[in-house]
Amino acid sequence: xxxxxxxxxxxEVEDPADRPRRLSWELHPTPTLxxxxxxxxxxxxAQPGMPTWLNATISKLEELLGLASGWDGHDGSAANPDIVNxxxxxxxxxxxxxxxxxxxxxxxxxxxxxEWHDHYVDLEIEIEAPNRLFASFENYDQPNxxxxxxxxxxxxxxxxxxxxxxxx
Amino acid sequence: xxxxxxxxxxxxxxxxVEVLLGVQFDTLPGFRSVHSGSLWSVFRKExxxxxxxxxxxxxxxxFGTKPSPQNIHLQFHAGAPPVPRYWFVNSEKTELVQFQxxxxxxxxxxxxxxxxxxxxxxxxxxxxxxxxxxxxxxxDKGLGEVRxxxxxxxxVNQILSIDDENLKIRPDMVFTFVRSFLGxxxxxxxxxxxxxxxxxxxxxxxxxxxxxxxxAQPGEHQSGASMIILTLTTTGAPSEPSMVAVSHFxxxxxxxxxKTFAELTTDLMHKRWGRIQ
Numbered sequence: 001x002x003x004x005x006x007x008x009x010x011x012e013v014e015d016p017a018d019r020p021r022r023l024s025w026e027l028h029p030t031p032t033l034x035x036x037x038x039x040x041x042x043x044x045x046a047q048p049g050m051p052t053w054l055n056a057t058i059s060k061l062e063e064l065l066g067l068a069s070g071w072d073g074h075d076g077s078a079a080n081p082d083i084v085n086x087x088x089x090x091x092x093x094x095x096x097x098x099x100x101x102x103x104x105x106x107x108x109x110x111x112x113x114x115e116w117h118d119h120y121v122d123l124e125i126e127i128e129a130p131n132r133l134f135a136s137f138e139n140y141d142q143p144n145x146x147x148x149x150x151x152x153x154x155x156x157x158x159x160x161x162x163x164x165x166x167x168x
Numbered sequence: 169x170x171x172x173x174x175x176x177x178x179x180x181x182x183x184x185v186e187v188l189l190g191v192q193f194d195t196l197p198g199f200r201s202v203h204s205g206s207l208w209s210v211f212r213k214e215x216x217x218x219x220x221x222x223x224x225x226x227x228x229x230x231f232g233t234k235p236s237p238q239n240i241h242l243q244f245h246a247g248a249p250p251v252p253r254y255w256f257v258n259s260e261k262t263e264l265v266q267f268q269x270x271x272x273x274x275x276x277x278x279x280x281x282x283x284x285x286x287x288x289x290x291x292x293x294x295x296x297x298x299x300x301x302x303x304x305x306x307x308d309k310g311l312g313e314v315r316x317x318x319x320x321x322x323x324v325n326q327i328l329s330i331d332d333e334n335l336k337i338r339p340d341m342v343f344t345f346v347r348s349f350l351g352x353x354x355x356x357x358x359x360x361x362x363x364x365x366x367x368x369x370x371x372x373x374x375x376x377x378x379x380x381x382x383x384a385q386p387g388e389h390q391s392g393a394s395m396i397i398l399t400l401t402t403t404g405a406p407s408e409p410s411m412v413a414v415s416h417f418x419x420x421x422x423x424x425x426x427k428t429f430a431e432l433t434t435d436l437m438h439k440r441w442g443r444i445q
Contacts, residue, residue: 082195082270085226093233129194130317131228131405153405154376156232 053101057091060104064112072108080110086130087112094159096166116165123161137161172289176423177430180442183398184285186324189295190266190273191316191414192226198311199269201251206309208256210301211265215256223253223268228318229404231368231376265298272302273320288422296415303411315409319378321421322401323429326387327437329394336360336386336394343384344434360386361396369404369424378404378417380424382432400425 064079071078091102091114102114107126114125122138135158136148151158172178208218253268262283266273274295276286303314327342329335339361340348349358362385369378380402387397402421406413430438 082226086228089228089236090230090233092236093230130226131230152375153229154231159232159234 051092051095051097051099053091053095053097053099056101057088057104061087061112064104064106067106071106074108076106076108077110079106079112080129082130083111083127087114087127090127090155094155094162096163099162099166121161121164123165125158133158135161139164172287173423174445176426176445178444179438180444182285182441183325183327184323185278185326186322187276187285187288187291188273188320188322189292189418190271190320190322191299192271192318192320193409194312194315194317195270196306196312196314197269198309199251199306200248203309203311204251204254207267207302207305208254210305211256211298215258215263215265217255217257217259217261219255219257220252221255221266223250224271226270227403229378263294267302272299272314274298292415292418292422295418296411299411299414316406316411316414317409318403319406319414319417319421320401320403321418321425322399323425325398325400325429326389327396327398327433328389328391330440334394335396339384339396340434342396342398342434342437343432345432362386367424367428369402369421371407377407378402378421380421380428382428398429400429 061079061084065081065084067076067078069078070076095102100116102116102125105113105115107113107128109128111126111128114123114127116123120139120141122136124136126134128134131153133151133155134149135151137146137158139145139161145161145164147157147161208215251269253266253271255264255266257264260279262277262279264275264277266275274291276291278285299314306312306314327335333341335342337358337360338348338350339346346361349355363383365382367380367382368376369380371377380400383399385397385399387395389395402424404417404421406417430443
């Protein structure tokens with residue numbers, strides 16, 4: 001979709017300056033309680049830690065946003081900014097802060113694929129658009145938990161699979 | 169003329185002061201600030217005033233997830249500077265169209281106390297007509313396809329105290345699920361009331377499709393009367409990225425809002441608002 005519609009205004013000539021090359025993330029540690037009482041600053045309260053996977057994930061997504069058209073030798077597009085935004089928020093809402101960072105590979109459509117592999121589980125999540133995912137999960141310890149299916153807005157089963165990654 | 173559904177509660181003088189119908193869609197990647205003038209010209213006859221606002225971040229209703237960590241705010245900046253959110257406002261300042269490259273919204277708001285609520289059916293007709301105009305504009309300018317991914321319906325109500333009453337400390341007069349704290353000696357004097365409720369909207373097959381959020385906050389009307397500001401919002405994904413699906417979600421979301429509003433509020437209030445059915 002992106003490759004056909006995105007740069008229609010500039011016709012076939014894609015201006016490299018238009019391509020999102022940089023991804024700036026602003027991390028604002030904010031208080032868990034508003035410091036309304038003098039002397040009780042946010043530092044007085046325990047903060048949940050920054051996810052260990054966040055920096056590596058951001059760096060990789062930045063790289064995918066800067067991919068040149070045709071990066072795959074065909075019509076591959078750079079990662080779609082909407083999908084990148086969705087991906088990072090999806091991970092923040094489902095992945096344990098202590099979980100390993102996913103391997104992230106680009107999809108030619110502008111989507112991204114997240115992967116975790118170890119001796120016990122294989123999890124691959126294709127994000128084709130915000131709220132349009134396809135996931136395959138193999139749990140070699142507990143095969144009855146394995147699945148392969150699309151996901152729309154209900155990520156209950158997927159979040160459970162992602163939790164099992166963090167517990168390894 | 170579009171008829172109101174007969175199974176919905178109806179009020180002659182509802183306390184609604186603002187209604188918002190909106191849609192979020194995949195970003196129109198070709199849209200640049202330079203297009204704002206052309207877009208305004210599409211709506212300018214009815215919305216002659218123009219304002220710029222900070223853009224809203226994309227938001228998606230998801231289920232089975234946990235809320236994003238409160239201490240991490242991520243803001244994505246692509247190569248080009250972000251395009252603002254544009255407001256096109258009518259001369260009476262009662263209605264506005266909001267646009268940014270991934271959102272389109274129509275607001276009606278009560279400005280003078282004398283005007284009456286124009287009703288959902290009329291507001292929705294206008295919104296759908298304007299959305300169709302945006303689709304044509306986007307096609308004509310080669311900006312990309314408008315592919316809806318989320319919808320929103322919001323009603324803001326001002327529930328005013330009358331005479332000597334103070335509804336901020338008498339939530340039992342307004343809400344069916346709150347009991348009176350008057351004369352309760354075991355707790356302190358109630359100063360005001362506020363709350364948030366979240367409900368899951370499900371499809372006929374039981375799948376979650378969206379949420380209804382209800383929030384109540386204490387406030388003071390410009391007349392000096394104390395009041396409770398009651399906001400009801402439904403958000404969720406349309407069943408498919410089409411205008412028909414957007415229309416269905418808006419109707420369904422509005423229906424849930426009206427029914428929930430009637431369920432949560434008391435007969436005393438319904439009498440004041442002239443409940444018809």
